[in-house]
Amino acid sequence: MYEEGSALSVLLDVKNLVVRFYTQEGTVFAVNGVSFELEEGETLGIVGESGSGKSVSSLALMGLIPSPPGKVESGTVMFEGRDLLTLKPDQMRLIRGKEIAMIFQDPMTSLNPVLTIGTQITESLKLHEGMNTSQSRKRAADLLDMVGIPDAYRRLDDYPHQFSGGMRQRVMIAMGLSCNPKLLIADEPTTALDVTIQAQIIELVKQLKDEFNMAMIWITHDLGVVAGIADRIQVMYGGRIMESGSSHEVFGDSRHPYTEGLLGSLPRLDSSGEEKLTQIEGSPPDMRNEPVGCPFAPRCDIRENLNLEQCWNDRPPLETVPGDGGDGTHVMSCWADIREGVA
Amino acid sequence: MSSQVMTAEKRKSLDESDVILEVTDLKKYFPISAGIVFQRQVGAVRAVDGISFHVIRGETLGLVGESGCGKSTTGRTILQLYRPTEGSVRFEGQELSTMSGNDLRQMRRRMQIIFQDPFASLNPRMTVGSIVSEPLQIHKIYSNKKERQQYVEQLMEKVGLNPYFINRYPHEFSGGQRQRIGIARALALEPSFIVADEPISALDVSIQAQVVNLMEELQDELNLTYLFIAHDLSMVRHICDRVAVMYLGKIVELGPVDEVYDNPQHPYTQALLSAVPVPDPQVEEDRQRIIISGDLPSPSSPPTGCNFNTRCPVRFDLCFEEPDPPLIEARPQHYVSCHRVT
Ligand SMILES: Nc1ncnc2c1ncn2[C@@H]1O[C@H](COP(=O)(O)OP(=O)(O)O)[C@@H](O)[C@H]1O
Ligand SMILES: Nc1ncnc2c1ncn2[C@@H]1O[C@H](COP(=O)(O)OP(=O)(O)O)[C@@H](O)[C@H]1O
Ligand code: SF4
Ligand code: SF4
Ligand SMILES: [Mg+2]
Ligand SMILES: [Mg+2]
Numbered sequence: 223m224y225e226e227g228s229a230l231s232v233l234l235d236v237k238n239l240v241v242r243f244y245t246q247e248g249t250v251f252a253v254n255g256v257s258f259e260l261e262e263g264e265t266l267g268i269v270g271e272s273g274s275g276k277s278v279s280s281l282a283l284m285g286l287i288p289s290p291p292g293k294v295e296s297g298t299v300m301f302e303g304r305d306l307l308t309l310k311p312d313q314m315r316l317i318r319g320k321e322i323a324m325i326f327q328d329p330m331t332s333l334n335p336v337l338t339i340g341t342q343i344t345e346s347l348k349l350h351e352g353m354n355t356s357q358s359r360k361r362a363a364d365l366l367d368m369v370g371i372p373d374a375y376r377r378l379d380d381y382p383h384q385f386s387g388g389m390r391q392r393v394m395i396a397m398g399l400s401c402n403p404k405l406l407i408a409d410e411p412t413t414a415l416d417v418t419i420q421a422q423i424i425e426l427v428k429q430l431k432d433e434f435n436m437a438m439i440w441i442t443h444d445l446g447v448v449a450g451i452a453d454r455i456q457v458m459y460g461g462r463i464m465e466s467g468s469s470h471e472v473f474g475d476s477r478h479p480y481t482e483g484l485l486g487s488l489p490r491l492d493s494s495g496e497e498k499l500t501q502i503e504g505s506p507p508d509m510r511n512e513p514v515g516c517p518f519a520p521r522c523d524i525r526e527n528l529n530l531e532q533c534w535n536d537r538p539p540l541e542t543v544p545g546d547g548g549d550g551t552h553v554m555s556c557w558a559d560i561r562e563g564v565a
Numbered sequence: 566m567s568s569q570v571m572t573a574e575k576r577k578s579l580d581e582s583d584v585i586l587e588v589t590d591l592k593k594y595f596p597i598s599a600g601i602v603f604q605r606q607v608g609a610v611r612a613v614d615g616i617s618f619h620v621i622r623g624e625t626l627g628l629v630g631e632s633g634c635g636k637s638t639t640g641r642t643i644l645q646l647y648r649p650t651e652g653s654v655r656f657e658g659q660e661l662s663t664m665s666g667n668d669l670r671q672m673r674r675r676m677q678i679i680f681q682d683p684f685a686s687l688n689p690r691m692t693v694g695s696i697v698s699e700p701l702q703i704h705k706i707y708s709n710k711k712e713r714q715q716y717v718e719q720l721m722e723k724v725g726l727n728p729y730f731i732n733r734y735p736h737e738f739s740g741g742q743r744q745r746i747g748i749a750r751a752l753a754l755e756p757s758f759i760v761a762d763e764p765i766s767a768l769d770v771s772i773q774a775q776v777v778n779l780m781e782e783l784q785d786e787l788n789l790t791y792l793f794i795a796h797d798l799s800m801v802r803h804i805c806d807r808v809a810v811m812y813l814g815k816i817v818e819l820g821p822v823d824e825v826y827d828n829p830q831h832p833y834t835q836a837l838l839s840a841v842p843v844p845d846p847q848v849e850e851d852r853q854r855i856i857i858s859g860d861l862p863s864p865s866s867p868p869t870g871c872n873f874n875t876r877c878p879v880r881f882d883l884c885f886e887e888p889d890p891p892l893i894e895a896r897p898q899h900y901v902s903c904h905r906v907t
Contacts, residue, residue, distance in 0.1 A: 271770055417840040418837060418840045420842075421840035421856055425854070425856055443770060449843065449848075449849050474847070490802075490803075490844075491841050494802065494823045499803065501775045
């Protein structure tokens, strides 16, 4: 059932996602109550350091959490009127690749080394689009050509190892787009690539996103990368969303102590670096500890300056930032207002 | 006159005539062999293909470029961990390329290396204490066990590790702390020169600043000289005094950081800098990117003429002819290797 007006344009609605892994070393509290929406055609950038729960959240909504040891404890993932978390494996398989595509940091993990690229792309075209061999080969070559692989028709018969890292990522993008998905999830797709190749891939994806009118979730630890491609940014820490807003809000008017610290610790390419970098003390949380209170509390200057006891015990809700001039979508999860804490 | 000298001055005062390291026409080729029974050499990877530069005492020289361009090989060949195929490496006045045995061992005390992956480079079965003191034992310094332990504890404190953890093992530490262990070990023999090979690439963003700040503090305190190898160009601008840009085994541009970043002359440097994302949506919206197409050619069969001529957006006839462009001083202290730059 749809509500009037704006709700129609929401493509993906994730509510209170909780994912844990039950391992020999104890329970890993990987994702601890993550909620967000994605509109049609929108690009959401998810940023955060390693272990903050970026990949696990996106794998969960694709139904790809290995179980055991993983378990989606709670949450709903509404996509086009259906809760993906309640679908059967074969129903989910039809959605993956067709409606939602995913590309990963290391294409070699998702490409089969003993099958030619052509075989791998045509397989999905046959499964999802019901094409025959010659139709699917023609389409596969068109796709490779579209992502900028020279001599595409001939390269269908090459194996993954015959492509460079950048070219393999292009192949993955071609496979991802082969069935016109409505949503593309890209998990650190350029992290292993050199910057000039990264720039090529980002340029390509931006252009294809418009052509295909897809929504996109781009996961990265590199704040620079999302600044250039995302409409909205979501900052994660300790399996939780710390702050979320338009990219201008998050980069230009960050309100969460963690976001603020992260931006301060980054040197800038476009100014000479004489000042000392501000550093966040300590290290990221051990996800095997049951989350209580704010995950950033042990490292937070603001908590210390304002002497906030509640940060240790009470989990701050994700709410509109104080004094937000916008439409209420700039949200954060923090008990303090940094504008008071850093006077 | 030149803003370059000012740059060096405002960062730290360096004596330009105090050259600690001089590298001249350095080459390192790795043989490629074929044949199962009779191995024969069928070619060579020209990992470092004739580079020259010097480093001033107390400065940080950045070495940047895409993976595979020869940065690590340069660092290792300087330290004589790889012996040069050709060329000279003069360190504190002495020629290293022809040195061997005990002389070389003595020189190695003065030059150390920090690696990218602190986990892979630390022996998992050794305690922090024995990792840090191993170089002291090899060089037979502090034969008194108690004195040695005290010295190791001092080193740990210096790099921000609690000496209380001296008997713990590497896996009990976080990535940032492990890099501190690597730094403490490198400092044990009181070197004057450190090759830092991607020391922060494997660390989380919030930890990178901690390690970089530490390296800067140690440099000031101990008057260290760094060769800082990195692919994070923003961090290189922050930490380095000068930067050398490598492409396919050669230095294509070299100069003071602010000068090179604000006025890049070589088409490759221009493309490289324009490709680096900046964490500011406003800047990103207004930016013009120079997208260079294609991949890096293989260093076993580099192009004839300029190495960059397979991807260069402004190449012309001359770029395909021998000899390749020499490194010339295009602006004060700013060296460029390109036929378009004179
Ligand atoms: N298969 C797994 N088994 C056990 N723990 C896991 C598994 N996958 C992820 N985790 C843990 O879940 C947490 C979140 O991981 P992840 O989402 O991959 O982080 P990110 O993508 O932000 O780097 C981490 O602590 C990680 O170690
Ligand atoms: N020990 C070696 N044997 C053979 N080839 C090597 C060796 N070390 C490096 N190379 C080759 O030399 C080139 C330069 O490598 P490297 O110096 O590691 O580059 P970078 O550090 O810039 O990524 C690459 O093509 C690499 O494959
Ligand atoms: S809730 Fe408290 S500890 Fe967490 S970020 Fe805000 S001030 Fe810091
Ligand atoms: S010499 Fe020619 S090919 Fe090389 S960088 Fe200059 S213009 Fe480009
Ligand atoms: Mg991940
Ligand atoms: Mg290297």
